[in-house]
Amino acid sequence: xxxxxxxxxxxxxxxxxxxxxxxxxxxxxxRGTRTVASFDEDATTMAVEAGRWAxxxxxxxxxxxxxxxxxxxxxxxxNATAIHAALRLNASCGAFDLGLSPRSALAGVLxxxxxxxxxxxxxxxxxxxxxxSVAESAGGDAGAAIMIGDDSPEAPVLAEIIGTSSRTAExxxxxxxxxxxxxxxxxxxFAQTMYIPLxxxxxxxxxxxxxxxxxxxxxxxxxxPTPRIxxxxxxxxxxxxxxxxxxxxxxxxxxxxxxxxxxxLLESASPRDIVVLxxxxxxxxxxxxxxxxxxxxxxxxxxxxxxAAAGAPVSYGKFLSWRGTxxxxxxxxxxxxxxxxxxxxxxxxxxxxxxxxxxxxxxSVHLPPLRVSADGERxxxxxxxxxxxxxxTIATFTIDRVAFSPSPPIVFAVVDFDGGGRLPLEVCDCDExxxxxGQRVDMTFRLLHTVDGIPNYFWKARLQRx
Amino acid sequence: xxxxxxxxQIAIIGMGCTRFVEQWDKxxxxxxxxxxxxxxxxxxxxxxxVDAYWxxxxxxxxxxxxxxxPLQLQNKPVTRVENYCATGSEALRQAAYAVASGAxxxxxALGAEKTKDSGFQGLNATPPPNDxxxxxxxxxxxxxxxxxxxxxxxxxxxxxxxxxxAHVAQKNHANGARNPLAQFQREVTLDTICGSPTIAGDxxxxxxxxxxxxxxxxxxxxxxxxxxxxxxxxxIKALSFVAGxxxxxxxxxxxxxxxxEIAACAIDAYxxxxxxxxxxxxxxxxxxxxxxxxxxxxxxxxxxxxRGHAWREMLDGRFDRQGDMPVNVDGGxxxxxxxxxxxxxxxxxxxWLQLRGKAGDERQIETVNPERNLALTxxxxxxxxxxxxxxxxxxxxxx
Numbered sequence: 001x002x003x004x005x006x007x008x009x010x011x012x013x014x015x016x017x018x019x020x021x022x023x024x025x026x027x028x029x030x031r032g033t034r035t036v037a038s039f040d041e042d043a044t045t046m047a048v049e050a051g052r053w054a055x056x057x058x059x060x061x062x063x064x065x066x067x068x069x070x071x072x073x074x075x076x077x078x079n080a081t082a083i084h085a086a087l088r089l090n091a092s093c094g095a096f097d098l099g100l101s102p103r104s105a106l107a108g109v110l111x112x113x114x115x116x117x118x119x120x121x122x123x124x125x126x127x128x129x130x131x132x133s134v135a136e137s138a139g140g141d142a143g144a145a146i147m148i149g150d151d152s153p154e155a156p157v158l159a160e161i162i163g164t165s166s167r168t169a170e171x172x173x174x175x176x177x178x179x180x181x182x183x184x185x186x187x188x189x190f191a192q193t194m195y196i197p198l199x200x201x202x203x204x205x206x207x208x209x210x211x212x213x214x215x216x217x218x219x220x221x222x223x224x225p226t227p228r229i230x231x232x233x234x235x236x237x238x239x240x241x242x243x244x245x246x247x248x249x250x251x252x253x254x255x256x257x258x259x260x261x262x263x264x265l266l267e268s269a270s271p272r273d274i275v276v277l278x279x280x281x282x283x284x285x286x287x288x289x290x291x292x293x294x295x296x297x298x299x300x301x302x303x304x305x306x307x308a309a310a311g312a313p314v315s316y317g318k319f320l321s322w323r324g325t326x327x328x329x330x331x332x333x334x335x336x337x338x339x340x341x342x343x344x345x346x347x348x349x350x351x352x353x354x355x356x357x358x359x360x361x362x363x364s365v366h367l368p369p370l371r372v373s374a375d376g377e378r379x380x381x382x383x384x385x386x387x388x389x390x391x392x393t394i395a396t397f398t399i400d401r402v403a404f405s406p407s408p409p410i411v412f413a414v415v416d417f418d419g420g421g422r423l424p425l426e427v428c429d430c431d432e433x434x435x436x437x438g439q440r441v442d443m444t445f446r447l448l449h450t451v452d453g454i455p456n457y458f459w460k461a462r463l464q465r466x
Numbered sequence: 467x468x469x470x471x472x473x474x475q476i477a478i479i480g481m482g483c484t485r486f487v488e489q490w491d492k493x494x495x496x497x498x499x500x501x502x503x504x505x506x507x508x509x510x511x512x513x514x515x516v517d518a519y520w521x522x523x524x525x526x527x528x529x530x531x532x533x534x535x536p537l538q539l540q541n542k543p544v545t546r547v548e549n550y551c552a553t554g555s556e557a558l559r560q561a562a563y564a565v566a567s568g569a570x571x572x573x574x575a576l577g578a579e580k581t582k583d584s585g586f587q588g589l590n591a592t593p594p595p596n597d598x599x600x601x602x603x604x605x606x607x608x609x610x611x612x613x614x615x616x617x618x619x620x621x622x623x624x625x626x627x628x629x630x631x632a633h634v635a636q637k638n639h640a641n642g643a644r645n646p647l648a649q650f651q652r653e654v655t656l657d658t659i660c661g662s663p664t665i666a667g668d669x670x671x672x673x674x675x676x677x678x679x680x681x682x683x684x685x686x687x688x689x690x691x692x693x694x695x696x697x698x699x700x701x702i703k704a705l706s707f708v709a710g711x712x713x714x715x716x717x718x719x720x721x722x723x724x725x726x727e728i729a730a731c732a733i734d735a736y737x738x739x740x741x742x743x744x745x746x747x748x749x750x751x752x753x754x755x756x757x758x759x760x761x762x763x764x765x766x767x768x769x770x771x772x773r774g775h776a777w778r779e780m781l782d783g784r785f786d787r788q789g790d791m792p793v794n795v796d797g798g799x800x801x802x803x804x805x806x807x808x809x810x811x812x813x814x815x816x817x818w819l820q821l822r823g824k825a826g827d828e829r830q831i832e833t834v835n836p837e838r839n840l841a842l843t844x845x846x847x848x849x850x851x852x853x854x855x856x857x858x859x860x861x862x863x864x865x
Binding site (some may be wrong): 333350351368376421424 | 584585586587588590592593595596597598599601602603604606607608610611614615664665666667711713715716717718720722851
């Protein structure tokens with residue numbers, strides 16, 4: 001039996017109220033909200049966050065890591081390697097990028113479903129558009145992670161993949177020249193006429209492949225370029241059991257959208273339910289799954305619905321500045337320097353893996369790791385202590401209004417980790433008035449800044465909420 | 467093994483100090499020439515009489531050539547040193563040891579910094595290429611964590627802490643207002659201090675040191691030679707330095723209410739000088755008031771106040787110019803200004819004036835007498851948890 005052995009999604013904390021757009025841009029907007037990646041997040045960091053949650057339930061490592069995004073941090077260099085490092089995957093685990101279309105990550109799921117071994121397919125996307133555009137208001141930001149493998153005690157299959165089908169067609173419904181910050185779209189009505197037959201053909205072919213009838217399907221999720229195409233497709237297929245696509249809260253999240261929909265399907269499925277994912281992107285891809293008896297075991301990560309219901313607002317002005325559309329004068333302080341590639345490579349375990357050292361004699365934990373014990377007595381006698389999943393408590397904090405930040409001021413805290421170790425570091429996703437001594441925080445993988453095209457990834461603290 | 471110091475082996479025979487201010491019309495070379503020429507004149511020596519030079523600058527330039535070129539020194543040994551904000555003091559320390567060793571007869575230590583050419587706010591350091599995981603906070607942010615921690619530990623309300631730190635700013639501005647070399651020669655009211663915009667945490671603009679350009683220089687010789695050059699030299703009683711290991715940043719036991727590097731440095735300095743009762747034996751102190759709260763905590767780390775008492779004694783005026791223990795009579799970093807590499811020697815310059823009764827009627831303190839004729843300068847670099855500390859003790863008499 002082969003299928004999905006773990007899944008998780010990541011929705012960033014901030015929400016843009018679409019109603020705030022027209023007052024500034026003079027047009028656009030609409031009802032509801034969209035998710036907004038913070039200034040310190042990108043496709044890679046959101047994929048890492050989803051991947052961390054997915055990996056937490058497993059006793060095994062994937063053989064393969066696949067990453068899909070429309071706007072990865074790097075071209076000409078694999079992005080999946082940073083995710084591989086942050087997830088502390090085995091060196092023998094191949095890490096590959098899948099390309100730059102919304103279809104990419106789902107392609108990874110399909111490839112893994114037909115392949116052998118285990119594969120973790122992660123995606124992350126920040127959807128952008130010109131101010132006032134539909135792409136801006138209808139887009140959303142998210143990360144998703146789907147683990148595929150054969151059933152095993154270490155990683156039992158939670159949803160068996162029992163049928164798939166794909167249809168491909170060349171037509172231009174949206175496009176972007178590599179390097180451009182925004183996509184452009186053709187007439188949505190044209191896209192709708194193209195996608196409806198593609199979706200219908202793939203849907204029915206996948207049911208045949210799975211050997212099930214349409215009336216056996218408990219729920220269908222549709223990942224479509226727009227809510228209108230999704231609704232038209234559901235109507236064409238005669239479906240009454242289509243799950244919420246969160247377009248009123250989250251938006252359309254590009255390469256992460258099929259993963260988001262797949263996760264939501266599985267989060268609402270009962271054992272033995274047959275559920276179907278329909279993804280419309282440059283064709284149609286359909287996956288038919290049967291929930292295993294153990295499906296509930298997969299729900300250890302925050303669900304899409306729970307994450308969608310959480311979050312806090314961000315103003316349209318801040319949203320525009322975070323995306324670089326509105327350039328705000330920075331503090332009159334030196335900008336950060338480019339990260340040294342050689343220095344970063346030497347400290348991979350720390351910078352990406354957040355692995356501290358622990359003194360076997362005194363038990364003290366050192367962040368960053370030390371080669372020489374804190375008492376100066378022993379050299380190269382330290383053990384390793386992974387800290388990324390260790391919670392911490394704020395010992396003291398401050399607000400720095402002068403230091404350079406892409407989004408000042410910097411909220412900065414000295415945090416003490418459970419089981420030992422202290423590190424002063426930035427607190428993200430919070431307003432300065434929210435921070436207090438004694439608050440609990442978790443670690444999250446973030447983008448500190450990008451200089452000369454090199455993203456500088458490291459860890460920050462995030463307040464535990466709820 | 468031990469830290470023995472060089473008590474009474476070295477004499478200070480001349481000093482020079484520029485005004486510390488935004489010197490838009492002067493470059494680093496000009497500042498070096500001004501301070502050096504003032505020191506030569508003060509000691510009554512020619513440039514050629516000085517055998518060796520130590521030049522402190524944090525970011526003004528690399529190598530001894532940064533000093534040798536503007537002064538056109540002829541085949542002299544010039545060493546550039548850097549030790550964060552304690553750079554100027556480090557230059558003195560190295561020069562003093564070199565003369566005490568017998569290697570040279572006369573040496574100059576000069577500190578200079580041109581901070582205002584960067585165009586940025588505050589002080590800035592350019593880190594070497596790195597992995598990008600280090601902190602990027604301002605020093606203000608790191609020091610802003612001290613006041614709340616201190617208040618919590620000693621049950622002092624935030625309002626009382628605000629009053630105590632505001633008193634530091636008011637005192638040091640009042641002192642600077644009398645000093646023609648200070649950056650800010652203006653008294654400020656408590657309302658202005660407390661109402662100033664915040665920089666980091668609760669630290670306002672008036673809680674932060676002035677950022678200035680400037681230079682200061684000292685000329686030293688062996689103690690037995692001092693009277694060849696100077697009727698009233700000062701003698702070095704102690705030079706102590708501690709470089710922290712950064713443990714405060716990562717040790718959960720560190721509580722941000724003290725600077726352990728400085729407490730350790732003070733113990734060593736008093737031991738070198740043979741000082742057993744600092745408050746009774748030391749007539750004045752110039753300390754590193756980079757932020758107002760720093761000066762409060764320093765009073766405890768330097769053993770002038772009991773733990774938890776400095777805030778009260780600060781409010782009571784003990785450290786005022788006319789108080790029992792005058793601190794930062796020249797205005798301190800707060801109002802004299804802080805050109806990084808020069809500040810340690812600026813502190814020594816005030817001791818040079820005050821202990822010898824040369825500060826002028828407007829500024830001369832009254833605590834110096836034959837039984838109490840020592841001055842302490844304290845110069846730190848870094849921030850809470852990761853700090854270097856320097857302390858010098860100088861006096862008018864040989865023991």
